[in-house]
Amino acid sequence: MALDIVREETVLGPARLSTAKRPFKRPTTEGPVAKAVLMTLALGFLGFFLVLPLAAVFIEAFRKGLGEFMLALGDPDTISAIKLTLTVAAIAVPLNLVFGVAAAWAIAKFEFKGKTFLITLIDLPFSVSPVISGLIYVLLFGANSMLGPWLKSHGIEVLFAVPGIVLATIFVTFPFVARELIPLMQDQGTGDEEAAISLGASGWQTFWYVTLPNIKWGLLYGVLLCNARAMGEFGAVSVVSGHIRGLTNTMPLQVEILYNEYNFVAAFAVSTLLAGLALVTLVLKSFLEYRYGDEIAGSAKH
Amino acid sequence: MSLAAKAGWRLRTPSVIPGFGLTLGFAVTYLTLIILIPLAGVFWRTSELGWSEFVALVSDPRTKSALQLSFGASLIAAAVNVVFGTIVAWVLVRYSFPGRRIVDAVVDLPFALPTAVAGISLAAIYAPNGWVGQLLAPLGIKAAFTPLGIVIALIFIGLPFVVRTVQPVMLEIDREVEEAAATLGANRFQTIARVILPALAPALLTGFALAFARAVGEYGSVIFIAGNIPYFSEIAPLLIVIRLEEFNYAGATAVATIMLVISFLMLLLINLIQAWSRRRFGYGA
Numbered sequence: 192m193a194l195d196i197v198r199e200e201t202v203l204g205p206a207r208l209s210t211a212k213r214p215f216k217r218p219t220t221e222g223p224v225a226k227a228v229l230m231t232l233a234l235g236f237l238g239f240f241l242v243l244p245l246a247a248v249f250i251e252a253f254r255k256g257l258g259e260f261m262l263a264l265g266d267p268d269t270i271s272a273i274k275l276t277l278t279v280a281a282i283a284v285p286l287n288l289v290f291g292v293a294a295a296w297a298i299a300k301f302e303f304k305g306k307t308f309l310i311t312l313i314d315l316p317f318s319v320s321p322v323i324s325g326l327i328y329v330l331l332f333g334a335n336s337m338l339g340p341w342l343k344s345h346g347i348e349v350l351f352a353v354p355g356i357v358l359a360t361i362f363v364t365f366p367f368v369a370r371e372l373i374p375l376m377q378d379q380g381t382g383d384e385e386a387a388i389s390l391g392a393s394g395w396q397t398f399w400y401v402t403l404p405n406i407k408w409g410l411l412y413g414v415l416l417c418n419a420r421a422m423g424e425f426g427a428v429s430v431v432s433g434h435i436r437g438l439t440n441t442m443p444l445q446v447e448i449l450y451n452e453y454n455f456v457a458a459f460a461v462s463t464l465l466a467g468l469a470l471v472t473l474v475l476k477s478f479l480e481y482r483y484g485d486e487i488a489g490s491a492k493h
Numbered sequence: 494m495s496l497a498a499k500a501g502w503r504l505r506t507p508s509v510i511p512g513f514g515l516t517l518g519f520a521v522t523y524l525t526l527i528i529l530i531p532l533a534g535v536f537w538r539t540s541e542l543g544w545s546e547f548v549a550l551v552s553d554p555r556t557k558s559a560l561q562l563s564f565g566a567s568l569i570a571a572a573v574n575v576v577f578g579t580i581v582a583w584v585l586v587r588y589s590f591p592g593r594r595i596v597d598a599v600v601d602l603p604f605a606l607p608t609a610v611a612g613i614s615l616a617a618i619y620a621p622n623g624w625v626g627q628l629l630a631p632l633g634i635k636a637a638f639t640p641l642g643i644v645i646a647l648i649f650i651g652l653p654f655v656v657r658t659v660q661p662v663m664l665e666i667d668r669e670v671e672e673a674a675a676t677l678g679a680n681r682f683q684t685i686a687r688v689i690l691p692a693l694a695p696a697l698l699t700g701f702a703l704a705f706a707r708a709v710g711e712y713g714s715v716i717f718i719a720g721n722i723p724y725f726s727e728i729a730p731l732l733i734v735i736r737l738e739e740f741n742y743a744g745a746t747a748v749a750t751i752m753l754v755i756s757f758l759m760l761l762l763i764n765l766i767q768a769w770s771r772r773r774f775g776y777g778a
Binding site: 218219220221222225226229230232233234236237240241242243244245247248251289290293294296297300301302303304305309311312313314315316318319320321322323326327328329330331333335358361362365381384385388389393394397398416419422423424425426429430442443444446447450455458459462465466468469470472473474476477481 | 504505506508509510511512513515516517519520521523524527528529530531532534535538577580581583584585587588590594596597598599600601602603604605606607608609610611613614615617618624625645648649652668671672675676681684706709710711712713717730731733734737742745746749752753756757759760764
């Protein structure tokens with residue numbers, strides 16, 4: 192059949208082929224039926240698997256009306272969970288931000304041996320199960336470890352206390368800023384910094400006035416993703432927290448406790464706050480990709 | 494820190510830009526303290542167990558069935574995600590329709606939505622009295638509190654990995670290649686099957702591996718819908734948590750070691766696929 196078309200085309204010319212027999216169809220796209228089927232499959236799949244669970248969060252939360260919803264959010268344990276989540280993110284995110292900038296500076300601005308290996312190590316926490324991320328700190332600071340009892344005798348509680356939660360959160364959010372900045376700063380090269388240095392700027396001046404303005408949107412993008420994960424982390428935090436109400440419960444843990452008590456309205460009410468955070472993150476992220484796409488190296492990858 | 498800085502100084506190419514010792518030293522120190530030493534602890538604890546005790550812990554029937562379930566469900570979910578993820582990516586890359594940008598943003602929802610929230614929401618939807626659960630019940634299908642529910646949660650969590658891996662590679666495909674195939678007499682199906690899909694193969698494999706690796710370790714979104722019945726719907730990460738709550742640290746560590754070794758092998762596999770793809774196609778997947 193393929194041969195026939197070719198022969199016809201040489202004899203009759205392409206114009207005849209496209210007009211007389213059937214309307215012209217672009218050879219590099221699918222027909223309208225196939226297109227409709229693919230669109231339906233894709234949108235149906237996304238609607239069913241992704242949008243439905245999101246919608247359910249809000250509908251379940253308001254099932255018994257606004258009053259119950261507000262009551263659930265006013266619970267003192269829930270309020271302390273919200274405070275703890277904000278505190279943990281306020282410690283973990285800046286620390287990983289500083290690490291991310293330092294690692295990206297070393298990796299992107301210099302050539303040294305073992306660089307690829309270092310990048311692989313930075314990505315390591317992404318391939319570790321959240322539960323294992325918690326387990327490693329239990330093994331390190333637990334009752335039958337070397338560090339745990341020693342720290343305890345000096346009055347420092349790590350496990351089943353806030354420091355453990357912060358450590359586990361740092362672990363799971365570790366790569367976010369670094370992996371955003373490394374490809375971006377590698378793309379930008381070293382020309383701007385070399386120019387600044389040769390004009391007499393100090394290292395800090397170069398960083399503040401040359402590098403930072405170049406990477407600010409990529410940095411914000413990384414911080415955004417890092418923060419979303421830090422506030423939403425469940426598995427790792429669950430293992431190290433000890434679930435002490437009002438003291439070591441973060442918002443996701445509070446959701447679990449309320450759900451397991453069959454207090455569904457309250458569980459979904461707290462969930463709406465986290466889902467709201469996810470939506471704000473997605474909107475800001477899409478805006479950054481749309482507006483500053485060229486200045487965010489990872490825009491197509493996340 | 495000084496050690497790392499000194500070692501790096503000798504190994505690096507000279508440059509006028511300052512701060513190498515400071516930034517690399519800080520980064521390596523932080524990485525070692527937060528990631529490497531704690532992770533090494535797992536392997537150290539395992540080595541203390543001794544081989545025979547390790548084998549005994551791992552071949553415990555409950556552990557075995559949890560590992561089998563975790564890996565089996567993750568394989569199925571990753572396979573489903575490869576098929577639908579590719580279709581979603583294709584629609585997003587090739588077709589223009591109103592709201593495309595919103596649909597594109599929605600794909601990242603599983604990255605942004607905390608896993609516990611996704612977990613209770615999926616459990617509510619697929620429970621026998623939930624929106625989907627009550628439609629499935631007359632058909633005799635139970636989704637919540639069965640392995641099927643676990644697969645559903647893992648599909649939710651893994652989809653963006655496939656889409657976000659395949660999408661940029663699809664954007665790179667040169668339309669001229671498709672035009673050439675069409676001029677040479679290939680119909681649309683042949684062009685897709687023989688020209689486009691082979692070029693996407695490394696990205697599809699990487700996406701599959703990423704979705705699979707994430708699914709094996711997933712905890713928050715699964716435990717609510719799984720029902721957590723031992724030997725039936727209990728996943729490996731949950732078994733680690735249960736062992737820890739029993740203060741059975743050896744049992745928890747043994748399961749964790751198996752999972753860590755497999756995730757490192759997956760990481761290696763992904764790197765090999767990307768290296769192969771760069772050689773074969775000139776770009777990483």
